[in-house]
Amino acid sequence: xxxxxxxxxxxxxxxxxxxxxxxxxxxxxxxxxxxxxxxxxxxxxxxxxxxxxxxxxxxxxxxxxxxxxxxxxxxxxxxxxxxxxxxxxxxxxxxxxxxxxxxxxxxxxxxxxxxxxxxxxxxxxxxxxxxxxxxxxxxxxxxxxxxxxxxxxxxxxxxxxxxxxxxxxxxxxxxxxxxxxxxxxxxxxxxxxxxxxxxxxxxxxxxxxxxxxxxxxxxxxxxxxxxxxxxxxxxxxxxxxxxxxxxxxxxxxxxxxxxxxxxxxxxxxxxxxxxxxxxxxxxxxxxxxxxxxxxxxxxxxxxxxxxxxxxxxxxxxxxx
Amino acid sequence: xxxxxxxxxxxxxxxxxxxxxxxxxxxxxxxxxxxxxxxxxxxxxxxxxxxxxxxxxxxxxxxxxxxxxxxxxxxxxxxxxxxxxxxxxxxxxxxxxxxxxxxxxxxxxxxxxxxxxxxxxxxxxxxxxxxxxxxxxxxxxxxxxxxxxxxxxxxxxxxxxxxxxxxxxxxxxxxxxxxxxxxxxxxxxxxxxxxxxxxxxxxxxxxxxxxxxxxxxxxxxxxxxxxxxxxxxxxxxxxxxxxxxxxxxxxxxxxxxxxxxxxxxxxxxxxxxxxxxxxxxxxxxxxxxxxxxxxxxxxxxx
Numbered sequence: 080x081x082x083x084x085x086x087x088x089x090x091x092x093x094x095x096x097x098x099x100x101x102x103x104x105x106x107x108x109x110x111x112x113x114x115x116x117x118x119x120x121x122x123x124x125x126x127x128x129x130x131x132x133x134x135x136x137x138x139x140x141x142x143x144x145x146x147x148x149x150x151x152x153x154x155x156x157x158x159x160x161x162x163x164x165x166x167x168x169x170x171x172x173x174x175x176x177x178x179x180x181x182x183x184x185x186x187x188x189x190x191x192x193x194x195x196x197x198x199x200x201x202x203x204x205x206x207x208x209x210x211x212x213x214x215x216x217x218x219x220x221x222x223x224x225x226x227x228x229x230x231x232x233x234x235x236x237x238x239x240x241x242x243x244x245x246x247x248x249x250x251x252x253x254x255x256x257x258x259x260x261x262x263x264x265x266x267x268x269x270x271x272x273x274x275x276x277x278x279x280x281x282x283x284x285x286x287x288x289x290x291x292x293x294x295x296x297x298x299x300x301x302x303x304x305x306x307x308x309x310x311x312x313x314x315x316x317x318x319x320x321x322x323x324x325x326x327x328x329x330x331x332x333x334x335x336x337x338x339x340x341x342x343x344x345x346x347x348x349x350x351x352x353x354x355x356x357x358x359x360x361x362x363x364x365x366x367x368x369x370x371x372x373x374x375x376x377x378x379x380x381x382x383x384x385x386x387x388x389x390x391x392x393x394x395x396x397x398x399x
Numbered sequence: 400x401x402x403x404x405x406x407x408x409x410x411x412x413x414x415x416x417x418x419x420x421x422x423x424x425x426x427x428x429x430x431x432x433x434x435x436x437x438x439x440x441x442x443x444x445x446x447x448x449x450x451x452x453x454x455x456x457x458x459x460x461x462x463x464x465x466x467x468x469x470x471x472x473x474x475x476x477x478x479x480x481x482x483x484x485x486x487x488x489x490x491x492x493x494x495x496x497x498x499x500x501x502x503x504x505x506x507x508x509x510x511x512x513x514x515x516x517x518x519x520x521x522x523x524x525x526x527x528x529x530x531x532x533x534x535x536x537x538x539x540x541x542x543x544x545x546x547x548x549x550x551x552x553x554x555x556x557x558x559x560x561x562x563x564x565x566x567x568x569x570x571x572x573x574x575x576x577x578x579x580x581x582x583x584x585x586x587x588x589x590x591x592x593x594x595x596x597x598x599x600x601x602x603x604x605x606x607x608x609x610x611x612x613x614x615x616x617x618x619x620x621x622x623x624x625x626x627x628x629x630x631x632x633x634x635x636x637x638x639x640x641x642x643x644x645x646x647x648x649x650x651x652x653x654x655x656x657x658x659x660x661x662x663x664x665x666x667x668x669x670x671x672x673x674x675x676x677x678x679x680x681x682x683x684x685x686x687x688x689x690x691x692x693x694x695x696x697x698x699x700x701x
Contacts, residue, residue: 090541097542102554109558216690220683222634224641225657225675232664232671331549335638339661349550350642353557365554369545 083384091377098369103144106362156363161355166363177333177344183264188272196279200287201306211276218273223332227266227339244341263340267332271325278321283314316383323379327372433695440691446684453497454504461494465651474667484669487659495651496673502652506567506636507629513571514578519621522582523609527590540576548573548635556644566645570635574628581624585617619696626689630682637678653678
């Protein structure tokens with residue numbers, strides 16, 4: 080168990096180091112002199128030199144890398160070129176909004192996908208199965224930004240039921256917050272629901288054909304009890320993994336969804352940063368998202384190694 | 400055996416005529432039976448083919464210039480002359496949707512080709528040689544996978560500037576780790592197969608083994624993966640163009656069309672219907688066709 084945790088944590092650390100190297104190299108690939116980028120167009124040679132001195136751009140590259148990583152570990156990701164505010168702070172004030180959006184999206188996805196997936200697996204090849212699989216296929220294929228536009232058109236423009244865009248903090252106006260969150264959360268959750276449903280169906284089908292389920296049925300347990308008490312627990316383990324792996328797609332989806340519904344979160348921040356060529360901000364955002372992805376998946380793996388003894392034993396035996 | 404067996408692997412070389420002569424008809428008949436059982440996949444294939452034809456034949460299908468603006472026809476509802484209506488600059492939406500299929504197909508197919516060209520050889524080498532090299536490649540792949548595709552694309556576009564080529568490049572690079580992992584996994588199991596061992600015993604070198612014996616046998620699985628990744632790539636291009644990070648106006652991309660449409664939802668909703676419906680139906684058909692292909696090539700059923 081301990082060996083598995085150490086091994087898993089070690090791999091994550093290696094991954095994080097590689098990520099930081101990729102981001103660092105990526106930023107160096109930006110054409111042009113970084114000092115000029117930071118100073119803007121009107122700076123003279125003396126001003127540029129001052130900036131090079133200030134940011135240590137004259138040091139050897141490995142030294143620059145180590146200093147950058149050191150600062151990043153203490154939470155210092157530099158400052159935004161545009162607003163001159165610290166990158167960490169800029170991201171930190173936007174993040175809760177996106178997390179609320181993503182949280183609702185995950186809730187909606189789980190609430191739809193797991194019952195539908197279990198039903199499709201239990202009633203395999205029935206009308207329900209066909210229906211669920213069809214909807215899931217549509218969910219994967221529909222571009223979520225178009226779905227968002229269509230929802231705005233139908234629900235806000237035509238029917239006038241919900242506001243089309245904007246954001247109010249929850250503590251100021253809870254109802255208004257929820258009214259503005261429900262559509263973006265639904266749009267963001269669609270693709271996730273489709274993927275989760277497919278996974279739930281497949282792993283439930285596998286679990287339901289396992290020997291211990293046959294035993295449970297043979298000893299006379301009712302179908303419902305077999306599904307709910309025995310099958311779901313194991314059937315949902317792969318679903319949790321997939322949920323972890325989908326975090327990246329969810330972050331990407333949030334960028335688009337926030338753009339359509341004008342939600343002032345992390346995603347809008349990123350897009351603005353690209354257009355204003357705010358390199359430190361883009362760099363910080365890319366680094367934070369990739370690291371978050373690694374940590375979330377580490378947490379998922381560790382948490383279910385506690386749930387399933389087979390995984391920790393197999394993991395310790397050393398498969399890759 | 401599957402269709403790969405007739406493709407110059409050890410089995411086919413060792414047992415020449417007997418199997419390969421009987422195989423094609425049997426394979427075709429089996430394939431046909433399965434096609435009939437999956438009407439949705441057949442429909443998907445047909446729609447994909449229609450889109451391919453549209454993309455290739457765009458100049459002959461859309462006779463109106465997709466870039467020609469007409470100030471007398473701004474945001475006009477659909478008519479016989481403009482069945483999909485006109486946009487905010489008076490351009491014909493139908494011909495823009497038709498030309499847009501070219502951009503979408505290009506981005507979808509070329510990005511996945513790029514991912515395969517980079518990913519498959521790396522995955523083959525990692526899976527074939529194992530050891531330290533494999534470990535190095537897998538750790539790099541892990542790190543690469545940690546960048547959500549859109550965030551990766553945003554980073555790359557920030558560095559390189561927005562354009563169709565850069566968007567395609569970004570999407571391709573984003574999809575590459577999937578192919579490295581898939582190829583590596585398939586190689587691991589395939590290289591222990593008897594026919595590969597037999598070819599090795601006959602003195603085939605590493606390169607020949609990988610090229611002639613492992614690769615042809617994992618190709619069908621890679622092809623299935625490609626039919627599933629292409630719709631994702633098509634949607635990705637639309638997203639990038641929608642955000643202004645991909646194809647730049649006035650080029651007719653479905654993503655940029657939707658971006659423009661968003662501002663006129665109340666007065667000209669038709670601007671939003673068709674490009675989105677095009678993306679949706681193309682992606683859905685690819686997915687359906689991919690499901691069918693998976694079934695068709697699945698050796699489990701033989």
